[in-house]
Amino acid sequence: MRILVTGGAGYIGSHTVLLLLEEGHEVHVFDNLSNSSPEALNRVAEITGREARLHVGDLLDQRQLDDVFAELKPDAVIHFAGLKAVGESVDFPLRYYRNNVTGTLNLLEAMDSHDVHTLVFSSSATVYGDAGVVKYREDLKLDAVNPYGRTKMHVEQMLEDVAGSSDKWHIARLRYFNPVGAHESGRIGEDPTGIPNNLMPFISQVAVGRRPVLRIFGNDYATPDGTGVRDYIHVVDLAAAHLAALEYCIDHSGAHAWNIGTGHGSSVMEVLHAFERASGRDIPFELVDRRPGDLAEYYADPTLAREEIGWKAERGLEEMVADNWRWQSTNPDGYPDADPADLPDTDPSEEDGVKGSKPKRATGPNETTKL
Numbered sequence: 001m002r003i004l005v006t007g008g009a010g011y012i013g014s015h016t017v018l019l020l021l022e023e024g025h026e027v028h029v030f031d032n033l034s035n036s037s038p039e040a041l042n043r044v045a046e047i048t049g050r051e052a053r054l055h056v057g058d059l060l061d062q063r064q065l066d067d068v069f070a071e072l073k074p075d076a077v078i079h080f081a082g083l084k085a086v087g088e089s090v091d092f093p094l095r096y097y098r099n100n101v102t103g104t105l106n107l108l109e110a111m112d113s114h115d116v117h118t119l120v121f122s123s124s125a126t127v128y129g130d131a132g133v134v135k136y137r138e139d140l141k142l143d144a145v146n147p148y149g150r151t152k153m154h155v156e157q158m159l160e161d162v163a164g165s166s167d168k169w170h171i172a173r174l175r176y177f178n179p180v181g182a183h184e185s186g187r188i189g190e191d192p193t194g195i196p197n198n199l200m201p202f203i204s205q206v207a208v209g210r211r212p213v214l215r216i217f218g219n220d221y222a223t224p225d226g227t228g229v230r231d232y233i234h235v236v237d238l239a240a241a242h243l244a245a246l247e248y249c250i251d252h253s254g255a256h257a258w259n260i261g262t263g264h265g266s267s268v269m270e271v272l273h274a275f276e277r278a279s280g281r282d283i284p285f286e287l288v289d290r291r292p293g294d295l296a297e298y299y300a301d302p303t304l305a306r307e308e309i310g311w312k313a314e315r316g317l318e319e320m321v322a323d324n325w326r327w328q329s330t331n332p333d334g335y336p337d338a339d340p341a342d343l344p345d346t347d348p349s350e351e352d353g354v355k356g357s358k359p360k361r362a363t364g365p366n367e368t369t370k371l
């Protein structure tokens with residue numbers, strides 16, 4: 001298939017592009033590089049021996065989207081592009097609604113006008129909010145508690161409405177739990193900008209010496225060791241879920257939703273100790289107050305994904321931390337810094353007045369189209 005991957009230069013996108021190439025698909029990436037480096041795609045090419053073509057463009061620019069769809073006429077779209085920091089979404093909700101909701105609306109309009117109706121969308125377990133249970137099933141009421149989560153909820157609703165309007169739409173909504181880890185080669189991985197918000201990148205930056213200490217947000221939760229429990233999912237398992245969902249969508253219309261997690265929770269302390277074993281290093285930590293908005297414990301019920309799309313997670317916590325460590329220890333500062341000469345001349349998102357959307361780093365992909 002010819003597949004357009006929005007946000008394909010990012011963390012989860014690049015791992016999915018890798019699997020798509022390995023499966024023999026023709027892959028095109030549409031990304032404004034606001035939170036990613038094209039170096040990720042160079043490395044994917046190095047691992048797979050095949051290339052994804054990068055189209056540098058912004059979802060907020062309908063013309064750019066139209067150009068790409070007119071040129072490519074893809075068979076399907078996998079839609080990762082979006083902003084994802086919960087704290088930032090509280091401070092800048094309009095930026096989040098614009099990028100995530102308007103961006104997706106633009107994408108759907110471009111798809112429809114070019115007769116492309118198969119879509120896999122990156123949703124999040126955060127759409128459930130505080131569900132009052134620890135094991136989340138897809139039929140729980142969606143009730144996100146922060147602007148980021150609500151953008152995902154609104155897009156999910158929009159996708160349901162669109163699919164309700166006509167059988168031509170074949171849509172999957174994947175509700176990711178906590179993606180972590182890296183490709184086993186250690187060549188691609190998560191490369192957050194600034195201070196990481198999430199546990200795994202923070203621990204790995206402490207382990208590699210970039211940060212002095214991990215702060216554990218609360219040890220008085222009603223969990224076995226008092227620290228928060230989450231369902232960590234290896235990014236390669238998560239990437240595989242997209243291929244399974246895509247295959248299902250080919251024969252099934254509607255807007256389907258599946259939890260993508262292992263079905264098993266790990267505490268902060270368990271993750272910390274697993275990381276110490278994998279890295280052979282002590283990881284200093286201090287116990288601090290709970291982080292506002294955090295829940296004690298939740299994990300996925302992944303039964304539906306297993307039954308309907310034949311997907312289940314294969315990798316456990318030890319593999320997640322080992323792969324994370326391989327990536328972090330061999331790339332302590334993430335992807336290399338930009339050579340300004342290689343940056344695209346124009347940043348379309350900047351013309352749109354979107355702050356913080358300058359390309360993060362760029363070292364020049366093998367084949368790039370500037371829209």
Ligand code: NAD
Nearest residue numbers: 007010011012032033034035036058059081082084122124
């Ligand atoms: P990421 O930031 O690494 O990747 C997102 C990519 O989208 C980046 O390459 C960025 O440059 C691009 N992008 C952002 N806005 C764009 C726009 N307007 N036009 C074109 N490109 C744009 O994030 P990720 O961790 O790979 O997440 C991918 C998706 O999965 C996101 O939608 C995110 O909300 C969702 N998700 C992530 C997690 C997680 O913990 N990583 C959890 C649940 C859901």
Ligand code: UD1
Nearest residue numbers: 086124126178179197198199202215216217228230293294
């Ligand atoms: C967070 C987001 C969620 C998003 C998910 C993606 C919040 C409130 N929620 O969820 O919307 O979908 O990331 O993976 O931000 N922890 C520490 N110290 C740290 C960092 C985290 O103790 O420095 C703890 C947290 O309290 C939590 C666990 O580690 O118990 C996991 O935290 P994190 O990785 O941020 O994920 P979530 O809170 O599950």
